[in-house]
Amino acid sequence: MGEPIYLDHNATTPLDKRVLEKMLPYFTDVYGNPSSIDHLHGHKAKQAVDEARQSIAKHLGCRKDREIIFTSGATESNNLALIGTFRRNRCNGKHIISSAIEHPAVLDTLKYLESEGADVTLIPVDQFGVVDVDALQRAVRADTILISVMYANNEIGTIQPIKEIGEFAKSKDILFHVDAAQAVGHEKVDVYDMNIDLMSFSAHKFYGPKGVGGLFVRSYSPMVRLDSISFGGGHERNLRPGTLNVPGIIGMAEALAISERLRPKEWERLRGISASITDALKETFPEVRLNGHPEKRLGHNMNFTIPGVEAKALIHVLKGELSISAGSACSTTKVEPSHVLNAIGLSDEETFQTIRLGLGRFTQDTEGIAISLIRGILKLKR
Numbered sequence: 001m002g003e004p005i006y007l008d009h010n011a012t013t014p015l016d017k018r019v020l021e022k023m024l025p026y027f028t029d030v031y032g033n034p035s036s037i038d039h040l041h042g043h044k045a046k047q048a049v050d051e052a053r054q055s056i057a058k059h060l061g062c063r064k065d066r067e068i069i070f071t072s073g074a075t076e077s078n079n080l081a082l083i084g085t086f087r088r089n090r091c092n093g094k095h096i097i098s099s100a101i102e103h104p105a106v107l108d109t110l111k112y113l114e115s116e117g118a119d120v121t122l123i124p125v126d127q128f129g130v131v132d133v134d135a136l137q138r139a140v141r142a143d144t145i146l147i148s149v150m151y152a153n154n155e156i157g158t159i160q161p162i163k164e165i166g167e168f169a170k171s172k173d174i175l176f177h178v179d180a181a182q183a184v185g186h187e188k189v190d191v192y193d194m195n196i197d198l199m200s201f202s203a204h205k206f207y208g209p210k211g212v213g214g215l216f217v218r219s220y221s222p223m224v225r226l227d228s229i230s231f232g233g234g235h236e237r238n239l240r241p242g243t244l245n246v247p248g249i250i251g252m253a254e255a256l257a258i259s260e261r262l263r264p265k266e267w268e269r270l271r272g273i274s275a276s277i278t279d280a281l282k283e284t285f286p287e288v289r290l291n292g293h294p295e296k297r298l299g300h301n302m303n304f305t306i307p308g309v310e311a312k313a314l315i316h317v318l319k320g321e322l323s324i325s326a327g328s329a330c331s332t333t334k335v336e337p338s339h340v341l342n343a344i345g346l347s348d349e350e351t352f353q354t355i356r357l358g359l360g361r362f363t364q365d366t367e368g369i370a371i372s373l374i375r376g377i378l379k380l381k382r
């Protein structure tokens with residue numbers, strides 16, 4: 001039997017071989033430190049990083065290249081955006097608004113900020129996982145300094161009304177951070193058009209390397225200022241010290257360029273595959289429910305509750321054929337019900353009967369996937 005089909009692209013994507021090709025010389029040939037610009041080796045590396053920054057900035061709708069700060073990924077970007085904004089703006093207020101379905105990289109950071117004196121309000125979502133914008137507007141206080149809402153959810157794929165929230169935040173002079181880890185490379189993202197002030201992204205979610213990402217920090221209307229949260233050098237406008245991951249940055253720029261080129265067709269293709277899989281499943285098991293918004297969702301994400309079938313058991317049964325994940329969050333010691341699924345109204349029991357499928361660029365065999373799923377479910381159905 002060959003390798004199982006990889007269907008966990010919301011967790012991470014494989015590195016596109018074209019990206020690897022582009023990265024390779026930056027491990028062995030162009031190995032200078034981009035901060036060492038007094039010699040040719042450093043200069044070449046800096047030039048490559050500058051070009052990568054320019055390309056990424058252009059694809060995300062930035063006004064200036066320098067609005068992109070390179071980091072190790074979306075977790076670090078979220079930490080820098082939230083902690084850096086809070087510390088810098090502490091004198092203006094301590095209230096932060098976010099949503100109940102954010103990734104732990106946001107929720108845990110907000111929890112930490114409470115220990116520094118932040119007041120955090122988490123806005124509920126509706127049954128599809130869409131943030132209640134009225135509740136968000138009502139939650140604003142005189143001391144609200146930041147709103148942080150994810151672009152698209154990593155479990156159920158729901159896309160938030162980012163532009164609408166951005167316009168509202170701007171009208172109230174409140175900074176707006178977006179965790180776009182699941183959206184960049186998959187959805188059309190334009191930071192200025194959407195009134196975004198800070199935006200986190202991560203290369204390994206769009207066929208780039210792991211361990212590299214970025215934070216967009218708006219430089220114009222308003223000029224956003226952050227406190228650095230780590231120390232040790234003047235890199236990245238003093239916001240993120242440390243020698244830059246040159247091959248990673250080159251890879252991220254190439255991965256984004258490829259993703260943007262392929263995006264419209266790829267989105268349609270993946271939406272088509274997910275519709276066929278959903279239809280096939282529902283035809284055999286009418287009780288299966290697709291979680292998340294029926295339309296406003298990532299083209300490559302599916303999240304199903306299958307009543308009567310334990311997700312963990314199904315994953316185990318399918319292990320040889322499909323690599324899928326459960327709808328519950330795993331810590332090292334225990335399995336917790338997913339806060340996202342709970343927030344859209346699922347009971348704990350239902351969350352344990354929920355699986356996530358993430359399609360990707362190299363996913364082809366729709367029929368094989370549906371057949372494997374149906375066979376697996378039939379084996380376990382009570």
Ligand SMILES: Cc1ncc(COP(=O)(O)O)c(C=O)c1O
Nearest residue numbers: 073074075103105154181182202
């Ligand atoms: C919405 C969201 N935010 C943040 C992250 C963390 O990204 P990274 O792995 O780059 O730290 C992820 C990854 O799972 C994510 O899906």
